[in-house]
Amino acid sequence: MSSLLAFERDRFLAETWQKRPLLMRGAWRDWSNPLEPDELAGLACEPEIESRLVRQPAPGQWELEHGPLAPDRFTQLGDCPWTLLVQAVDHHVPEVAALIEPFRFIPDWRIDDVMVSYATDGGGVGPHYDQYDVFLVQGLGRRRWRVGRRCDDSARLLPHNDLRLLTDFEPVDEWVLDPGDILYVPPGFAHDGLAVGDYCMTYSIGFRAPSRGDMVSAYVDHVLETLDDDDRYTDPDLVAGAHPGEISAEAIARLHEMVIGALSDRDSFATWFGAYVTEPRDERLDWAPESKVGAADLIAGAAGPIRFERNPASRFSFIRHGDDAVTLFVDGRTYRCYGPAAAVASQICRSRLALEPNQMSDPDVSDLIVDLVNRGCLAPVVTD
Structure with missing residues (x-):
């Protein structure tokens, strides 16, 4: 896979990230398209992979079809423009996953994830806006992108059961992207991409932005599971009030503290969030071994470093606690790691893991690695 050219990350974050769109011409050195159109079509036929087909039978008309698609579906699409979109291709194709690095x-x-789209001449999904950041990498062919102003919930949408398309789209900028070009689009900015010619492939590297409503709802549900039903309102210092119908300021303060206090523990929230944000998107890419393994199985015959690779569908993050302690989160599960295990946890979250046999002699390291392998989050790299 070709590499990204020199990129001023600090300047990008300060001046562009979530502020304005940015076109990066020829961003990849010696660009090579990592996936063939036929391979993408094959993925869209798999039942465990999320895919969509958008057809435009006439100008201003849009039809959406959800996968999995029948293999012969692509021979029945006719001459109208169409677009195939396949989600989380990075979970299945290592060369596509490399685009994230x-x-x-x-x-x-x-x-x-990395969503990959293929479009015939004039194909697209219509003018719309997303609630997340996205880097649009042109992989094959050419695509004309038009970008408008930032939208919000007041934006008018076309009547459609499945697609959120803008009624009034006024482009401000317009570019035609060639292979290796990148267009960054921040959340909320209207945009519309149309294939210029056939064999147009685009790789959309998307970023999550949890909504306040989703987080509040999920965290409250989590807190509710921890509460004791006997933990009830009390007022042992109650005094007679001036009016029997009044809810006193003292009662409101006590009730408010009961509710807010249950939600205000920052450490508890951090632990919950780490598990919440690493919940796997799709558990169907299962790397768990047929029979559970132990540390001895992983060390057996090792003459050098024992190498492990991460399941591309697994999510890994950690929270640091001082110099030698972290909480590791993997696919919604929490691991408290100290000393050598904390260093290994940090390494797992950065890249491929290589452990010397003597490192596996540490019981905390061994227990962590064995559990992650048996859960299918890690897999030992088999070498000839």
Whole structure:
């Protein structure tokens, strides 16, 4: 895979990130398209992979079809423009997953997936806006992108059951992207991409942005599971009030503290959030071994470093506590790690893992690695 050219990350974050769109011409050195159109079509036929097909049978008309698609579906599409979109292709194609690496100056917990689209001449999904950041990497062919102003919930949408398309789209900028070009679009900015010619492939590296409503709802549900039903309102210092119908300021203060106090523990929230944000998007990419393994199985025959690779569908993050302690989160599960295990946990979250056999002799390290392998989050790299 080719590499991204020199990229001023600090300047990008200060001047561009979530502020304005940015076109990066020829951003990749010696660009090579990592996936063939036929391979993408094959993925869209798999039942465990999320895919969509958008057709435009007539100008201003849009039809959406959800996968999995029948293999012969692509021979029945006719001459109208169409677009195939396949989610989380990075979970299945290592060469596509490699596209994420240059963008990991943005925290991993914010990274969602790489969606890949293929479009025939004039194909697109219509003018719309997203609630997340996206880097649009042109992989094959050419695509004309038009970008408008920032939108919000007041933006008028076309009547459509499945697609959120803008009624009034006024482009401000317009570019035609060639292979290796990148267009960054912040959340909320209207944009519309149309294939210029056939064989147009675009790689959309998308980032998650949890909504306040989703987080509040999920965290409250979590807190509710921890509460004791006997923990009830009390007022042992009650005094007679001036009016029997009044809810006193003292009662409101006590009730408010009961509710807010249950939600205000920052450490508890941090632990919950780490598990929440690493919940796997799709558990169908299962790397768990048929029979559970132990440390001895992983060390057996090792003459050098024992190497492990991460399941591309797994999510890894950690929170640091001082110099030698972290809480590791993997696919919604929490691991408290100290000393050598904390260093290994940090390494797992950065890249491929290589451990010397003597490192596996540490019981905390051994227990962590064995559990992650048996859960299918890590897998030992088999070498000839």
